[in-house]
Amino acid sequence: MKKSYLFSPGPTPVPPEVSLAMAQPILHHRTSQFTEIFNEAREGLKYVFQTERDVIILASSGTGAMEAAVSNVLSPGDKAVCIRGGKFGERWAEICESYGVIPVNIDVEWGEAVKVEEVARVLEANPEVKAVLWQASETSTGVKHPTEELASLCREKGVLSIVDGITAIGVFDVKTDQWGLDVVVSGSQKAFMLPPGLAFICLSEKAWEAVENSKCPKYYFDLKKELNNQKKGQTAYTPAVSLIMGLRESIRLIKEEGLENVFKRHALLAKATREAMKAIGLELFSKSPSEAVTAVKVPPGIDGGKIPKILRDKYGVVIAGGQAKLKGKIFRISHMGYVTKFDMVLAVSAVEGVLKELGYDFEVGAGVKRAQEILWGE
Numbered sequence: 001m002k003k004s005y006l007f008s009p010g011p012t013p014v015p016p017e018v019s020l021a022m023a024q025p026i027l028h029h030r031t032s033q034f035t036e037i038f039n040e041a042r043e044g045l046k047y048v049f050q051t052e053r054d055v056i057i058l059a060s061s062g063t064g065a066m067e068a069a070v071s072n073v074l075s076p077g078d079k080a081v082c083i084r085g086g087k088f089g090e091r092w093a094e095i096c097e098s099y100g101v102i103p104v105n106i107d108v109e110w111g112e113a114v115k116v117e118e119v120a121r122v123l124e125a126n127p128e129v130k131a132v133l134w135q136a137s138e139t140s141t142g143v144k145h146p147t148e149e150l151a152s153l154c155r156e157k158g159v160l161s162i163v164d165g166i167t168a169i170g171v172f173d174v175k176t177d178q179w180g181l182d183v184v185v186s187g188s189q190k191a192f193m194l195p196p197g198l199a200f201i202c203l204s205e206k207a208w209e210a211v212e213n214s215k216c217p218k219y220y221f222d223l224k225k226e227l228n229n230q231k232k233g234q235t236a237y238t239p240a241v242s243l244i245m246g247l248r249e250s251i252r253l254i255k256e257e258g259l260e261n262v263f264k265r266h267a268l269l270a271k272a273t274r275e276a277m278k279a280i281g282l283e284l285f286s287k288s289p290s291e292a293v294t295a296v297k298v299p300p301g302i303d304g305g306k307i308p309k310i311l312r313d314k315y316g317v318v319i320a321g322g323q324a325k326l327k328g329k330i331f332r333i334s335h336m337g338y339v340t341k342f343d344m345v346l347a348v349s350a351v352e353g354v355l356k357e358l359g360y361d362f363e364v365g366a367g368v369k370r371a372q373e374i375l376w377g378e
Helices: 016-022 032-049 062-073 087-098 116-125 147-157 205-213 223-230 241-257 259-279 306-315 341-357 366-375
Strands: 055-059 079-084 102-107 129-135 160-164 183-187 198-203 293-297 330-334
Touching: 016 241, 032 055, 032 198, 032 241, 055 062, 055 223, 055 241, 062 087, 062 129, 062 160, 062 183, 062 198, 062 205, 062 223, 079 087, 079 116, 087 102, 087 129, 087 160, 102 116, 116 129, 116 147, 129 147, 147 160, 160 205, 198 205, 198 241, 241 259, 259 293, 259 341, 259 366, 306 341, 330 341, 341 366
Parallel strands: 079 102, 079 129, 129 160, 160 183
Antiparallel strands: 055 198, 183 198, 293 330
């Protein structure tokens, strides 16, 4: 018999309460019953995003919200600084190019966070830039970028801050309003503890002013049209009804735990995972690690592609390998969303088991011991 355990950085585990909410009989989306659920979910999103602004719900993956951010706020010929420190940083630049927005790329070594002074230098050299786009948490490398400091720089320079918070919102502190972030996007399959299929986007007053001047083509992701409908408790097009029913429940669980406690839990699980990996002689990939996912270098002499494959196929434990140029060079363990202390002990133990099977020489149990010391108090 084999159980399944999910430690991938999306999708993440779904709590049974959320699964049951989504299993309720389907509602027609143009009814007062759905409007009540929809309005409650939208109001709850403000709590998680730490904002008083409207948070728009889209039926898409998080990339849909990224595309909406570019197509609604910028125009063909505009210049935008894109911080490319991983696969999803590169995605910002690709989306910009698709809409005729000219990316001014800052290439950051994968595994490192961008230096704020480098962004400042590029903005000084390119005064016509309209926005800076970055990941609060770069999922592909496990890196956390300095979002508060970058937001401050953007305000100082008078440019828009456009932030991918897909593996940040609900994981660690991102103060949308207090930090003056102009556009923040996220997705359902991360800390929101839902299946894939919903994206969220929040815009500042300054960003909405830019929407009025945007010349990019848009139809499904027309945020102005979408917001007008969502303020009435409806969506412009058919919504993902069951996911929104689940979203209301997942936000209830987040509120029940309390956002600050959610942040503390993620920080503790991340620390325990990182220290456990170091305890068995492994090296972390990220020099500025995110609380969402721990990226670990594959030890010399070990086939990195086999680590997630054996864990998944033989033991039912799902972690992620590296993406793009990191394929086979790192593996990634998520601690986002519906994850507990006991889950992380299991994840560490599973990694130890597969590394032993692949011939890596270390003291078995050292990682588990270190994780437990941290999780239950050193």
